[in-house]
Amino acid sequence: MVSDVWGSEGKGISEDERISLYLLNNLPGISNRKIYEMFMAAGSFSEAYAMEKEELIRLGVFSGRGESYGFDRRHEQREKLLRDYEELTGRGIRLCTIFDKNYPRKLRRIDDAPLLLYFRGELPDDSSPSAAIIGGRKCTGYGIYAAEYFAKELGKLGVQIVSGMAAGIDSAAQRAAIRSGARCFSVLGSGVSNCYPMESFDIFEELSKGQGGVISEFPPAARPDPWRFVSRNRIIAGLSDIIIVAEAKKKSGTAITVDYALSFGKDVYAVPHRICDTSGEGCNALIKDGAIPACGLSDIRLELDLKTSTEVSIKEEQQDDTAGQTERKAKDIRDINENADIARSEKIVYSCLDFNSRHIEDIAMQAGISLRDTIKALAGLEKKGLAAPVQAAYYRKVF
Numbered sequence: 001m002v003s004d005v006w007g008s009e010g011k012g013i014s015e016d017e018r019i020s021l022y023l024l025n026n027l028p029g030i031s032n033r034k035i036y037e038m039f040m041a042a043g044s045f046s047e048a049y050a051m052e053k054e055e056l057i058r059l060g061v062f063s064g065r066g067e068s069y070g071f072d073r074r075h076e077q078r079e080k081l082l083r084d085y086e087e088l089t090g091r092g093i094r095l096c097t098i099f100d101k102n103y104p105r106k107l108r109r110i111d112d113a114p115l116l117l118y119f120r121g122e123l124p125d126d127s128s129p130s131a132a133i134i135g136g137r138k139c140t141g142y143g144i145y146a147a148e149y150f151a152k153e154l155g156k157l158g159v160q161i162v163s164g165m166a167a168g169i170d171s172a173a174q175r176a177a178i179r180s181g182a183r184c185f186s187v188l189g190s191g192v193s194n195c196y197p198m199e200s201f202d203i204f205e206e207l208s209k210g211q212g213g214v215i216s217e218f219p220p221a222a223r224p225d226p227w228r229f230v231s232r233n234r235i236i237a238g239l240s241d242i243i244i245v246a247e248a249k250k251k252s253g254t255a256i257t258v259d260y261a262l263s264f265g266k267d268v269y270a271v272p273h274r275i276c277d278t279s280g281e282g283c284n285a286l287i288k289d290g291a292i293p294a295c296g297l298s299d300i301r302l303e304l305d306l307k308t309s310t311e312v313s314i315k316e317e318q319q320d321d322t323a324g325q326t327e328r329k330a331k332d333i334r335d336i337n338e339n340a341d342i343a344r345s346e347k348i349v350y351s352c353l354d355f356n357s358r359h360i361e362d363i364a365m366q367a368g369i370s371l372r373d374t375i376k377a378l379a380g381l382e383k384k385g386l387a388a389p390v391q392a393a394y395y396r397k398v399f
Contacts, residue, residue, distance in 0.1 A: 006313045009225045013099040019085060020045035021097060025116045026081050026219045027070035034229075037061045049074065084220075092120050092208065093192055093220055106130070110238040110264050114217035115326065118192045121213030124185055124239055130160035131300070132240035132261075134254050135169025135247040140279045141396030142355035144170055144248025146271045146294075148176035150244055155182025160212070162187065162240045165200045169246045174203050184212040187236045189220035191228035230256055237261040244294055248282030258286065269294035330354055345369050349377040352384060353397035357390035 014022075024035045024045060037290035041059045048056075053071055057064045062071070076131045096103050105126045107113055117123070117258050124130055133151050135143055151161050151173040157318050161177035163170040165186035177184040186207055190196045192214055195204040217235065218228060233253070237243060237260035245268070248254040252317060258268050270291040273280020296301060345367070352358070352366045364374035378395050381387035388398045 006086050007176060011099060012101070013097050016094070017099075017110075018097060019082070020049045021116055022085055022095065023049055023074065023078065023081055025217075026077070027074055027149040029070035032114055032217060033232045034061070036112075039115075056220070080285045088220070090119075091193070091220070094119055096123060104239055106241070108236040109234065110234065112234065113238070114235060116216055117215055118220055119215045120192050120208035120211050121210050122183075123215065124160050125183070128158055128160050128183070130162050130240045132184075132236050132243045132257070133169070133173035133246055134163055134236065134243065134257055135173075135245055136249055136252050136254060136279065136282075137168040137170075138165050138249075138279070139168040139172075140355070141278075141357040141390055142273070143271075143279060143396065144390065145355055145396070147173040147246035150180070150246065150271075150294065150297070150300070151176040151194075154163065154179045154300065155184075157179040158182075160185060161235055163227075164236055165203055165214070166187070167196075167197055169248075171200045171203060173246065174200075174207075178203065178211060179205050181211075185239065185275060186212075186214045187232050187239070188214060188216040188224075188226035189232045190216065191218045191220040192216050192309050193220040194222065194224060196224040215216045229253065233257040234260040235323040237264055237266060240266065242269060242300070244271070244300070245283050245286060245291070246271050246281050247273065248286075249278060250285055252282045254282060258291075267292060269296075271301065277362065300345055315379040343377060343380065346380050349374055350381055353387055355380075355397050357394040357396040360393050360395060 020307055021035070024030060024038065035045075035048070037050075038056065038061055039045055041056065041061050042048035042051050053062060056062045056071075096110060096119065098113055098115050102123055103117070104124050131154050133147055135147060147169045152310060153176045155161055159182065161182055161184045162171060163174050163184075163186060165171060165174060165188065168181065174184050174186060175340075184207060186203060188196065195201050204214055215235070216232070218223070222228065230253075233256045237257050240261070243261040243266055245254055245258065261268050268286065268291045270283040270286040271280070271294045272287060273283050275284075292299065298342075319349070348367045348369060349363060354362050360378065361371065363378070364371045367374060369377075377388055382395075387395050387396055390396050
């Protein structure tokens, strides 16, 4: 699909065309690209919807080998779909077509741009930079730390954070962005009426309220079928100025998003990982293939061109604040190592922590102290910002 056909600025669309596109979008088995082909053949969505299948076969849109089965049955669900369309707003769901002014410009430029977006909350702001932070579902504490670090620090600079709300790296980045007050957007592999996975419902709910948004090209009730996640990855790449891979195995779905980003001309960053660390092999392989190593925030800022005088001033203040936080944490570590007033158990427990999460019973066993004292020490370390809970009964080192 050549995205230039839509132009650089949306000029709107008639209500009849909007409804016809919505109806076509809800037909099973009819892809975004197929709707585009129908539109180009018929000249409008309403004409495409009204056209006979045989005519579309004659024009080469359908081959006649079964791919048009959803189109064959389009009239059966029409009345129900029209009722659903009228109820979208009442359910907190909004609809945006590629012809509308609020359709993201970055997305309009990509190949196979979604003709229709459903969303809760808001859409990304075209005037603000955006970064996708992505990675594997099964991840280590170090991967979570990297995702949270970049999401939080970039969010402070006004960068919009885009991801997929999946378990692991995606959700860790989005929770950190939300906590930092950043605008954050989740692109779903299901409809916006289906939160998937349910463990990310807190993200879904927060973004639906307006600190960003949840977005999908699929009908609201669409199930999270595996093929949809491949399709949604091009939207994540399209909405973002850069892609940061926080952690990924060598064979990972993250590679699909990276491939889309590269085909769209986007810069790809990867967080370096230890050798022989299978959880990070994908990142190291990306760096070998030319991805930019993301070793810290300074590697990212220049690429986003945040250079107005106000932003530079904000950056300097935040650099000072970050330096202050680092010094305070370093002082806490010195206190743990040197100050006799600090509980001995905190010093011991801190020495047993790693960036990869560990169960508190394992920590207590290595530390050689009681489980009660271990929990008390972890609470003290968490208060100092030196340890963080990952999930129930698991902790990791923060600094």
